[in-house]
Amino acid sequence: MSKPREEKYHAILDAATEAFAEYGYYTCQVSKIAKLAGVADGTIYLYFKNKEDILVSLFSDRMGRFIQEIRRSIVQCQTTQERIFCIIRTHFKQMQENRSLAVVTQIELRQSDPKIREAISGPLREYFHLIEQVLAEGVEKQEIVLPDVKIGRQMFFGTLDAVISDWVSSKKPRALEGTEDLVFNLMRGAFKISEA
Template sequence: MDTQREGKFQQILDAAIEAIAESGFHQCQVSKIARLAGVADGTIYLYFKNKEEVLIRVFQERMGDFIANIRRELSLGKTTGARLRTIVRTHFSYMEQNRSLAIVTQLELRQPNPRVRIAINAPILDYFSLIEEVIQQGIDCGEIPKTDIRVARQMIFGSLDEATTDWVMARSPRTLESEVEPMLALFEGALRLKK
């Protein structure tokens, strides 16, 4: 049955997230992923071309979820302010609830390996578009004065990303949740958002 196949695929993906979060992509052996997934080493290769593809699929699948998630929430926001709040809140709460995934995205995916980079680009660009659309919409309906959209997006994504990295690295014991409001205030100021 196809659901069985799908189930084992997700099993391996989850195991990979745990394993990679725990020891890092390069340090984590395929056999460890297999053990955590409760399958034999060889079985991994029935579902993935190689170890690298596991990493790529982890990102594509989970980041896809993440973005779909935000997109769904976003459709409910009526103002640019509400939409920005959705982005910040959802980004932080998703990461906070998926710490292992956060570790993988914040650390392990910063790979110079070109194949990984290319494969990861699509969902990332999708997230970028999503942010840029919100800004564009804000400009279009006059809530935000004209601004350099790319730079604004870099600021928004970069800030969220850095806060998440700080949290993952436990540089601060603070919850991400507690950063939602201050971060939003900064974004509103930066974008000169009209109330």
């Protein structure tokens, strides 16, 4: 992809993130995204197959970066305990830095339209897999106690997700500060990580 083309592509994706976050996928007209991106309605269709494609691309692009960032952050960690904390912190940090992404994630994670669900499930599953890897490794190294890795991941992700959900709903922008430690403490208990 050429440089200016790529720029416009991302401009549209940025605009869509904002617009979907504000109005929701179905309530948001394509023309709104176009206006926000500073392009004509028709231009959208030079970059995306249709409205659904915008959502899917958006999700996979943003979620891809998101996961990459998480990955990058945990490679430096020595222990499972550190990795868990690292994921919590990086997850929160990224959501906080991009509130619109957080909103879109919250919203679109649960679309029932089967086509959209399918398209979205890829990146999400990747994240789940990453978390499960960390947990499985911890179990193997006896750094955590966890009878069932999947349930562990569900608790871990579910907790982060619920925290973000509340944060997104409330209008207080600072609410995530200091939450990391609280969450981590709960996880430590759940995973039987000794205080040490």
